[in-house]
Every structure is written in C-alpha cells, then in structure tokens.
Amino acid sequence: MTLVPQAIILGILTGGVYALMASGLTLIFGVMQIINVGHGALVILGAYLSFALLRSLHIDPFLSLVVTMPAMFVLGVVMQVVFVRPLKGDREALSVLVTYALALGIEGLLGFFFTNNYQQLNAWYETASIRLFNFRIAYVYIFGFALCLAILGGIFWMLYRTTFGRAIRATMLNRTAAQLVGVDVDRVSALAFGVGVASAAAGGVVFGITNVFNPGSHYDLISRLLTIIVLGGLGSLRGAIVGAMVMLVTTDVTAVVISPVWSSFVFFVILVCVLVVRPQGLYGVTVRDRA
C-alpha cells in the first residue's frame, strides 16, 4: 500500500490551506464571539479576485495576493464596522444570520459577474510535479503549503510578538477587562476581522489552484471549515490547525482505502464522536488562555 503514505502526505499538504482558512475563522470567533458563516464565500471571493487579475492582466495567482490581501483586509474592516458592530442583544445568533446573508450576497454578485460555470486558477506549477520519496507531488501543493505556513507564521508572530497582538489576545481572554486596561476593543475587533478576511484571500488562491470552484462552492467549504473549528474547539488557533490536519488526512486516507464518496462522511463521524465525549472540542477548555 504505497497509496496510504501518499494520501497522508497529500492530506498534510492540503491541510495547510484548510488550517489557514480555519485559523482566520477561529480568530474572528475568538475576538468577537461571532461565527463568520460568510468565511467560505470570502475565500471564494478571494479566488475570484485572483482569477479576474489572472484573466485580465495575466498576473500570477500567488503574486496577485499583494493586491487582493490588502483589498480583502479593507473589505473585512468595512464589513465588521457596517454589519457586525451594530448588532445588539444575542450577538452570536444574529451574527450567524448576518454573515450568512453576506455569504448569499457575495454568491449572488459572483454569479452575476462571473456566471455559475466552474473555474480554476491556472499556473505552470499546477501540473508540474516533483519526485519525493517515490511519490509525485505537484509543485502547487508544496507552494501552497509553504505560503500557508508563512501566513500562519505571520499571524502567530503578530499575536505573540506585537502590541497589537497582545491587545487581540487580551480581547479574546476578557473583553471587559481588556477595555478597562485601555484596549480599544472596537478597533481591535475591526482589525482582527480584517486580518481574518485577508487570510481568506490567501486561502482562496491556494484553494482556487487546487480545486475547481463556482460561486456556490462556499456551502461545501464553510461546512468543512466550521466542522474543523468545532472539532478543534471554537476560538483556538491550535485547535483549528490540528482539526484541519485531522480532517484532510482522514478524508484523503478514506478516499484511497474505502472510496472518495465516503471521505467527508468519515470526518463527520469523527466529529460526532468527539462531540459526544468532549462537547467543547479538542482544545475547547484551554482555548481561552492560549490563543
């Protein structure tokens, strides 16, 4: 069975991009206690922005991130200020609905501008491959993994080595206390939302090179991302990364051992088992003081 080790390696490599996307989602949850159901749509939006740049200006997808990430950062800040901040009362529930609405809006606009046909980002490294321990692995997986590691590293560096990061962590720990010691939590929330959305742009590029996508792809994507962060424990960056790896490795191994159609099913079963034993997810308890 040489297929299984290959599936594991591929699972880890593709797990990187899911780890990045899920980290953005869990960061937003940690800071604001809101679930951004629109995260999947934002990833797809990021993929389409790079697609548009590739098609009209022939800019390499990875290179286009220089433009799309700042743009998505601004979009994220605006979304937070306009739609999330005014929410009163039951923020958790209302935020789910608001971000779901944003996802529908993005889906509708993308469908209008780009039609519902499936697209894929093309680049030379998509098909070219490298031999690694007897396996062939396309460059794109390695590049994508490296990019995701770099951005995740950047997020961790920001969280643990900068004053702004300390303010984010303080807000995640205790919003009121952070406010009392002089953290501008509204500003921190808006910027953290921007960071999460910008990371979705990067995730979108890697997702768009390795998968075909259309405006409706966000449903499948968000259901995967949400189950990842629930498995890891809401608000835990470590949990998001571990959850992503568990999901992708399981699905890839299931695909070769049993059948591709059952790959997501096995992950859902793992999720259900974890929830029965630990309703708070893998890192659910230690989350609040870690991330």
Add this chain to the structure above:
Amino acid sequence: MTPARRTSALKGGALLVVVVLALLVPVFAPDPATTNIAVFTTMYVGLATAWNIMGGYTGYISLGHAAFFGFGSYALGLLLAHLGIAAGYTPFLFVPVAGILTVVIALAIGWIALRTRAATFVIVTIACMFLLQLLAENLVSLTGGGSGLSFPVPTWSGDFFNTPYYYAMLVLALVGLAVSAGIRRSKFGLGLLAIRDDEDKALAVGVPARGFKLTAFVISAALVGMIGAVYGYYVTYIYPQFVIDPLVGISMVLMVFLGGLGTLWGPVVGALILEPAQLWLSYNFGASRLYLVFYAAVFLVVILLLPRGIVPSVTDLVVRWRHGSTAGPTGGSSETREALAAPGVRSP
C-alpha cells in the same frame, strides 16, 4: 363586554375569517400559477411555525432544519416506492408515517447536537444537514443517489392538480400553529422560554432542560419532516441537493426573524411576506442569481433595523396607542405578553 373579552372575541373572529379565506383560496383563484404560490406560501407558514417552536421558544438557532425537510421527503418517497402505492389521495395518509420516521432521526441528531450550546449548536446542525445530504447522495441503492427519486404522479387534471397539495399544506400549517399555541400556554412552553432566557438558572429552578430541549427539537423536526413529505409528493421528483437545500433552512429562519422570533403569529406574517416575494424574484431574476443579492439585502435590513421583527414592533405601537387613548391600564392582552416575551426586550 370587558375589554379583555372583547379583544379575545375579536381575535377569535379574525382567526375564523383568516382560516375561511385560506380554505377558499383554490375556489377564488383556481389557476395553477396562483395555487402554486399558495402551496409554497402555506408550506413556509408551516415550516417557519415549526422552526419557531425550537428556535424561537428555546433560543437554539438551528440552521440545519432542511435536513428534516429532505429526510421527510425521502421517507415518503421510499415508502411509496417500496409499498407500491399508486398516486392519488392514499400517499397523503403516509405523511404522518414520514413524520414518525423523522422523529427517530431527529432524536438521534438532537441527542448529539443538544450536548452543545449557542454557536457550537448552530454549527453542529449545519454539519448534520450536510451529513444527511451526503448520505442521501452516497446510499445509491436506497435513495437513488444523485439521479434522484421519483414519486408517483397523480392524474388530477389541470386546475385541480395543486388543490389537494394546498389543503395538505394548510392542514399541516394549522396543526403546527395549534401545537405552537398549545406549547405557549403550557408549563412546557414556560420551561422553554426559561431556557432561552437563562439556561443555567432554568436548570437551577428545576426545569428539566435537556428533556425539554430535545422534545421541542423533535416536535419541530417532525412537523418539518411531514411538510417535506408533502413537498416531495408535490414536486414529484427529488434529489439530495434539491430537498436538503441550505436555502430552505435559512429561509424559514429569516421568516421567523422578520415576523418576530418567539411569537405565535410572527412566523406566519414573515412567511406571508417573504415567500411570495422570493417566488416573484426567483421567477424574474432567477437566472442571474441577483435574487440572492436582494434576499441578502432584505435579510440585513431586517436584522440590523428590525431585530425584534414585525409582530412585536407593531404590537408595541398598538399598545402605546391604546394606553395613550384610554384612561387607566387595560391589562396586557396576550399579544402584549407575546411581545414582552420576545428577545431583545429583556431589560426595560
């Protein structure tokens, strides 16, 4: 008559008029285009009412109710196929059986999902919906997978075709409303509202929260499953992404929020406004998918500007007007209580 009596007599009369009008729809507007809209609108009245029993009363937001809708649909379709039941009125008799089967699956899903609260619950319900969709797709020998499942097609002619479905939907909607009203007046309903306001305090004063939540979840799911069953028979052909559609799940939630979360009539008002609008939009702009943008806009406006919904806001206005015009307190009508029980009005 005392003012309270007069209000309840008025309300009884209004209710009777509404029901009679609803019963007469196929008589006044027999053309299929209109009755089709009537079928879907009544369907959403039922769905929103059923969702409200869980989401509105206990405050647990399920975005995965489309799972039960699809499950009920498949349950009826498979029953009809395996028992070899011909088209006609008999399939309607099996709708309650589909409801009972939905109860079984809802018990299993609810048992797991209700171990979690708030945000995690929302996500788990979404995950369960996609899980069922996946199963419907992969268990090809049972469900037919992606190639779908066909229902027997009745031979009713032209104008009459939609009418039996309309009445079936109407019966289910009325049953849903009766159940919802009954729960509001019961001790069980009081327990659910207590759970919504503060689950830990509710537990402390002796509300069996786990059992109550699961019961509400199952009742809500069973109603949705039965409506899904009639829907399947109405459209006569179903496939996984079509009946287990996240948009169906989110539509019922939006209708409840628009009308008034946790009120008896809010879901009805929300469905009566939104479903015809949605049908009109998807009919006119469906191809361009711009209707999604419009839908999103309505959604955002409702939640940001009218977070309590139409019914509580309007009742507040009526109450204020009454208090202004008549001397002395008139005592809260049941609508006032309904409004006060709605979320977002917890403190003043």
